[in-house]
Amino acid sequence: TDAEVNTRKKTFTEVQTERLEQAERTVLIKCPPKLNEKKLLQYLSSHGNIKSHFFFENRGIHALIEFSEKNSIASLQDAVGLPSAAEHHVVPFKSRLFTFTPKNPVSQAAEETPVHLSPQSHIPVKELIQKLCHADSISNQMYILLNEYQLTEENIKLRFLACSLVRDFARAYFPDSMVKPFGSSVNTFGKLGCDVDMFLDFHDVQEHATKTKKGPFEMEYQMKRLPSERLATQKILSVIGDCLDNFGPGCVSVQKILNARCPLVKFSHQPTGFQCDLSVSNSIAIKSSELLYIYGCLDSRVRALVFSVRCWARVHGLTNSVPGTWITNFSLTMMVMFFLQKRSPPIIPTLDQLKELADEKDKHVIGGYDCSFVSDLSKIKPTKNTETLDVLLSDFFEYFGNFDFRKNSINLRKGKEVNKPESSPLYIWNPFEQDLNISKNVNQPQLEKFVAMARESAWILQKEEKTQQVISKDPWGLAALLIPFGKSNPSKMKNRMKGIGSETIRSLLDSLKLNNANSLQKAVGK
Numbered sequence: 001t002d003a004e005v006n007t008r009k010k011t012f013t014e015v016q017t018e019r020l021e022q023a024e025r026t027v028l029i030k031c032p033p034k035l036n037e038k039k040l041l042q043y044l045s046s047h048g049n050i051k052s053h054f055f056f057e058n059r060g061i062h063a064l065i066e067f068s069e070k071n072s073i074a075s076l077q078d079a080v081g082l083p084s085a086a087e088h089h090v091v092p093f094k095s096r097l098f099t100f101t102p103k104n105p106v107s108q109a110a111e112e113t114p115v116h117l118s119p120q121s122h123i124p125v126k127e128l129i130q131k132l133c134h135a136d137s138i139s140n141q142m143y144i145l146l147n148e149y150q151l152t153e154e155n156i157k158l159r160f161l162a163c164s165l166v167r168d169f170a171r172a173y174f175p176d177s178m179v180k181p182f183g184s185s186v187n188t189f190g191k192l193g194c195d196v197d198m199f200l201d202f203h204d205v206q207e208h209a210t211k212t213k214k215g216p217f218e219m220e221y222q223m224k225r226l227p228s229e230r231l232a233t234q235k236i237l238s239v240i241g242d243c244l245d246n247f248g249p250g251c252v253s254v255q256k257i258l259n260a261r262c263p264l265v266k267f268s269h270q271p272t273g274f275q276c277d278l279s280v281s282n283s284i285a286i287k288s289s290e291l292l293y294i295y296g297c298l299d300s301r302v303r304a305l306v307f308s309v310r311c312w313a314r315v316h317g318l319t320n321s322v323p324g325t326w327i328t329n330f331s332l333t334m335m336v337m338f339f340l341q342k343r344s345p346p347i348i349p350t351l352d353q354l355k356e357l358a359d360e361k362d363k364h365v366i367g368g369y370d371c372s373f374v375s376d377l378s379k380i381k382p383t384k385n386t387e388t389l390d391v392l393l394s395d396f397f398e399y400f401g402n403f404d405f406r407k408n409s410i411n412l413r414k415g416k417e418v419n420k421p422e423s424s425p426l427y428i429w430n431p432f433e434q435d436l437n438i439s440k441n442v443n444q445p446q447l448e449k450f451v452a453m454a455r456e457s458a459w460i461l462q463k464e465e466k467t468q469q470v471i472s473k474d475p476w477g478l479a480a481l482l483i484p485f486g487k488s489n490p491s492k493m494k495n496r497m498k499g500i501g502s503e504t505i506r507s508l509l510d511s512l513k514l515n516n517a518n519s520l521q522k523a524v525g526k
Contacts, residue, residue, distance in 0.1 A: 009297055009377040012290040016180060022157070023164035025051070027096040028271055029059045034112040040100060047079070048072025054154045054526055058273040063100075064157060092245045095168060111432055118154040120273060122192040125315060126484055128323065132479040138461075139389035140305040141478040144282045149191040149307050154367045159185045161273045163198045169243050170200055173236075177202050182282070188291040188296030189333055196274045201281045229303050232282040234258045239279070241265035249359045268424050287364065287371045291431060295337055295348050297377055301389055302348060306336045306391060308478055315482050316453050318446070325443040327426070327450060334412060334428050334438065339396050341415035345385045350415035351431050354380070393478070394465075396459035409437075458483050 010018070031040065037055075040063065046049060049068040056062055067073060073096060080098055083090055093268075123131075128148055135141040144500040159181055167179035184190030198475040226232045230516045238256055247253035250270035257264050263281040296303050310329055320326045357374035364371045374380065408417035409427035413434075420427045422437075425447040430436035460480055473485060 001451050008121075011375045011377070012293045013375065015293075016186065019156070019160045020164065020178065020180065021503065022066060022165040025068070025073065026064060026066045026071055026157070026161050026164070026292060027073060027076065028161060028165075029063045029065060030097075030099045030271070031055070031063055032101055033061065035115060036102075037113050037115050043074070043100075047075040054118045054157075056118045056158070058120065059270070060273065061115065061117070064154070064161065066157070093249065095165060095249050097165070097249050118152060120155055120192065122149045125311070128311075129257070129475055129479045129482055132477070132482075133475055136476075137388075137390060138393060138477040139304075142389045142393065143309045145311060146183075146304045146307045149311065150303070151190045155192060156185070158272050159196050161274060162196055162269050162274050165269075166198060166240075166244070166276070166278060168241055169248065173201075173239070174202060174245070178375060178483075179278070180286075182289045183286050184329075187292035187293055187416050188303060191307070191310075196269075196276045197279075197285075198276060199279045199281050199285070200240070200490070203281075211215075216304060230263070234263050236280060237263055237265050237278065241267075283366045284369070284371065285295040287315065287366070287432055290375070291351070291354075291373065292333065293336075294354070294373075294375075294377060294380075295340075297475045298380060299383060301335075301387075301392060302340060305340070305388055305392055305396065308335055309396065310409050312453075312457065312478075312481050313450075316484060318450050318453060323441070325441055325446050327439065327442050327446060331426070331428055331439040331442070334431075335400065337409060338410045338412055338415070338428075339399055340392075341412065342399075343385055343387065343392075345383060346415065347383045347385045347387075349380060351413040351417075368430070369386065369434065374477065394458060397454040397461070401455035401458050403451075404445060406453070453485070456485055466524070 017263050019042060029040075041050060044065055047067070048071070048115050050065055051068045051301060052066045053066055056064070076096060076098075077096075078096075083099075084093070122128075128145060131144055131148070132141045135144055139310055163179045167177065170177045170179055174318075178199055178201040181196055181198050184194045185196050185198075226235070238258060241254055241256045244251040244265070244267055248267075250252075252268050252270055254265065254267040257266060260283065262279050264277050266275070267279050268274075269276050270421065273452075310319065310332055313327065313329075313332055319332065320328055337348060341350050351373060354373035356371075358372045359374070362372055362375050404417075407419065409420040411429045412420045412431050412509050413429065422439050424437050424442070426439040426442040427437050427442045428439045430438045461477070464476060464480070474480075
């Protein structure tokens with residue numbers, strides 16, 4: 001199928017544009033617990049043709065309805081009433097979030113039909129492990145994990161809708177602005193339940209610069225001038241944050257974090273159930289999203305390996321949802337990409353190779369950094385590498401279990417190890433901002449824990465290969481790697497832990513701030 005997909009896979013920008021436009025024609029409706037699906041759709045169809053719809057559960061049943069024409073929404077909004085509860089005063093902001101209630105519930109209840117609900121979260125690891133045990137190969141296990149964890153079509157529509165609803169607020173001040181998702185929501189590596197990173201884009205600001213060159217006159221807008229772009233960003237986000245907080249239906253726990261390196265507004269969007277982070281246009285972050293999108297589309301093994309490695313890292317406490325000295329999912333994903341560039345023959349091209357394929361429209365220099373790479377997937381030659389995921393998973397752990405982190409850094413531009421430019425324990429070059437290390441936050445104990453876990457995992461997989469005990473009911477293959485290692489047999493862990501000194505364990509405990517030192521020592525097999 002990979003060959004068929006490659007014939008004409010849409011570019012990142014085409015997909016984004018299409019989904020943003022789709023979201024503009026979409027509404028979200030809170031439904032009664034007893035729902036007659038046909039009646040609801042019949043009622044809505046009187047305002048225009050419904051192109052697609054689905055139901056999901058999020059403190060009650062909700063329906064996402066995508067109309068064929070944007071003007072159907074205006075027609076619907078004209079027919080919708082204001083909430084009638086007398087004890088509350090309402091903020092009269094008319095959004096695309098509605099509540100649907102039948103007028104005579106008694107007769108309706110009789111006609112209730114069970115609706116199919118689209119899951120918006122993934123199954124717990126325990127259930128996943130049971131599913132994996134029934135597979136017939138590690139490769140098969142990895143695709144099962146991918147299918148359980150990856151974003152569904154419905155979930156992606158909901159993410160773009162959340163952005164579109166925020167855009168409605170931004171437009172009150174900046175009519176041309178867009179709100180677009182970036183990061184895991186769009187780079188093909190997001191898992192169900194991940195946050196929505198979105199940014200406010202005043203894309204026409206750059207375009208205006210080129211418009212005014214022609215003719216004998218200069219005409220430009222008078223605009224408020226501020227001493228720095230950062231200050232402008234902070235002011236804009238502060239006001240939009242207040243707006244969401246004061247007027248946004250279902251926007252709760254709004255936090256303005258304006259002094260961060262990248263100022264942002266965090267909020268919880270109850271109607272869609274997402275935790276959202278809103279910042280102002282960051283072109284380099286978009287380029288990173290697009291680069292990963294390209295890698296994710298080139299070969300189905302790429303995403304399967306990334307999802308498995310990330311799930312493995314989460315189970316063993318190598319990654320964490322709160323920021324700290326842990327390896328981030330982004331760093332981990334980049335390590336997988338690097339590993340795939342290093343295969344013989346390579347499974348994905350280096351960033352320099354993608355840059356060579358770039359044409360004029362792909363040329364982008366952002367803040368002095370060259371971020372050019374090819375956007376048309378069909379220009380990239382498919383890999384000749386036929387290795388199975390069984391081999392790749394085992395070799396990934398083997399490779400990083402024995403990587404010389406003291407001396408070498410990871411460079412995706414060149415696809416090879418380069419001497420470290422400075423002494424951070426883990427050095428992964430930012431693919432675009434060449435003077436930045438994306439894993440600067442990682443400390444020595446965390447890196448050593450990663451190496452130890454990688455060695456242990458490689459050992460488990462290699463031992464299995466020799467014994468071929470797939471027939472037994474015990475978790476095997478990927479499933480065996482998703483069980484915390486201290487649990488099954490603590491003694492066998494010791495011999496592969498010799499490289500870890502007790503002072504490292506002590507600082508590891510500090511970095512984890514564990515009161516229960518004991519539990520970690522078990523995990524590290526002391």
